[in-house]
Amino acid sequence: MNVNVTPLPGIGVQQDFATRDGRRLGVITHKDGHAELLVFRRDDPDAVIVAVPLTAAESGTLASLLGAPHLVEHIAAQNRDVTGIETHQLAVVPGSPFDGRTLGDTTLRTRTGASIVAILRGGTVHPSPRPDFGLTAGDLIVVVGTADGLAEAARIIDNG
C-alpha cells in the first residue's frame, strides 16, 4: 500500500492512501497528539469531505475496531482444521461487571472451557494475557472455544 506522507508546517503530519475502489482516506496527526480522520471527496480527490477529530483514546478504539477482525480471522484460519472450535471477540462494554476488574475474576476458562488468546486495547494486541490483567471498558477479548462455550463466555462478560 502506497501511503503519502505530507508534513503540514505548524500543524503536524498528514498520511493518506487510496482504497481499491479509488476513495482516498487519511489521518492528520496534530502536534499536540490528537488525530483527525479524513475522508476525501469522490468527485474532487484534492478535497476532504469529512474530517473527524479524534482523541488518543478514540483513535485507539477505532484502530482496534478495524484491526480486531483481522486478528480474529487469522486465528480462525489457524483453527479451521480443528472441528468444533471457533474464534470470537467479546467486547467489555461500559457497565459490564468486569470493567475495572481483572481477567482472572471472570473465571472464563473454568466456567466455559474457552481459552483467552489475546486482548485488544487502544489498537495494540496483548497476547496471552495473564489472570492479573486489568480489564477496562472498550477492551476486546479474543476467545477460542466451542460454540456453546463461547455463547456462555459472552453472557458472563456482559452479565457476570
Add this chain to the structure above:
Amino acid sequence: MGDGHSTATALIELGAVLFGLGVLGRLAWRIGVSPIPLYLLGGLAFGAGGLVPLHGIGSFAGLGAEIGVVLLLLLLGLEYSADELITGMRRSWLAGIVDIVLNAAPGAAVAVILGWGPIGALAMAGVTYISSSGIVAKVLGDLGRLGNRETPVVLSILVFEDLAMAFYLPILTAVLAGVGLVGGLKALGIALVTITVVLVVALRYGRIVSAVVDAREPEVFLLRVLGAALLVAGLASALQVSAAVGAFLLGIAISGSTAENATKLLEPLRDLFAAVFFVLFGLNTDPATIPPVLGAAVLLAIVTTLTKLLTGWWAARRQGVARLGRLRAGAALVARGEFSIVIAGLAVASGAVGGELAALATAYVLLMAIAGPVAARVVEPVAGWFSRRRQRVVEAGPGEVSPGEVS
C-alpha cells in the same frame, strides 16, 4: 485623591474596553470572520475624534501594545520548528517570490501614487504582501480543509512569508530610523547573519535553548519564557534590529515539547495583548482621516484579492492540484490581518510616515480581514455555479454526465 481617581478611571475604562471586545469577538467568530476588524473598529470608536474618547488607559495601552507585538511574533516563531522553516523555504521559494512580487507591488505603487515616498512605499508593500497566518489557519481548520491537497501549498507559502518578515522587519526598522539605503542594506546583512545563526543554533542546539526556558511548574515556565522574550526583544530593539524579529527568532530556537507547552501557556496572554495592540492602533487613528483614503483602500483590496488568488492558483498548479483546489488555495491566502497592522504600527510610531498611512492600513485591513474568510467560504459555491453554467452549455452539445457523490 487625584491619583486614586485616575487609577479608578483607568480600570473602569480598561474593563469596559476589554468587556466590549469580548462581546464583539464572540459576535465575530459566530458570523465566521476574524475579530481583528472589530477590535480596530472598537479602537476607532474610542480614540481621538471617535465617539467616546478615552484618556485614562494610555500608559497601559502603550506598553501593552508593544508586548502584544512581541507575543504575536514569539508565538509565530514557536509554531514552526527550524526544520519546517528550512524545508518550507526549499520547497516553496519560487512560489514565495511570485507571492512577494504580485502582492507587495500594489501596496508600493499606491504609496508612490499618493506621494508618500520610498519609505511609505516600503511600508505599504509589507502591509499588502503579508497574509494573516492566524486567520488563514483558523479558517482552514473551521472549514475542515486541513487535509486538502492544496493545504500544504498554502501553509508553505505562509511559512515563506513569515521567514520573509524576519528579513523585512529589520530593514523597515532601519529605514524608518532614517539610515537611508546603505543603512538598510547593512540591516539586511545583519538580519541575514543573525537569522542564519539562529537557524543553525535551533537545528543543532535547540534542546539547550529549550532547557534554559523550560520548567516543570507552569508559573515558573511562564515567567521564564515571557521574560526571555521581552529580554531578547528589548536587546534587539537596542541594537536597532526590530524587537518583533528578536521575539520571532527566539520562538524558532525553542523547540519540541517546550515550544508546545509555551504556546499553550502564552496563547491567552497573546490574545489579550494583541487585542490591546489592535485597539491602540485604532485609538491612534483619527476616524476623520479614513474617508479620504477609502477609495484607495477599496482599490487595493480588489487588486490584492486578485493577486493572492493568482499566487495560490499558480503555486497549487505547480503541485498538480486540480482547478477547484487551486482556487481554494488562492482564496485561503486572501486574508490580511495582524502583521499588516504590526507593519503599519511600526511605520506610524517612527514618525517617518504620515497618519494617512495608518488610515489606509486600517481601512485596508478592515476590508481584507473580512474579505479573507468570506472568500475562502464562497469560492467553492461560486466555482460550482460557474462550472454548472458551463456544463449546461456543454449539455446542449455532446452530453457530459457528472457522476456526483454516491456514497
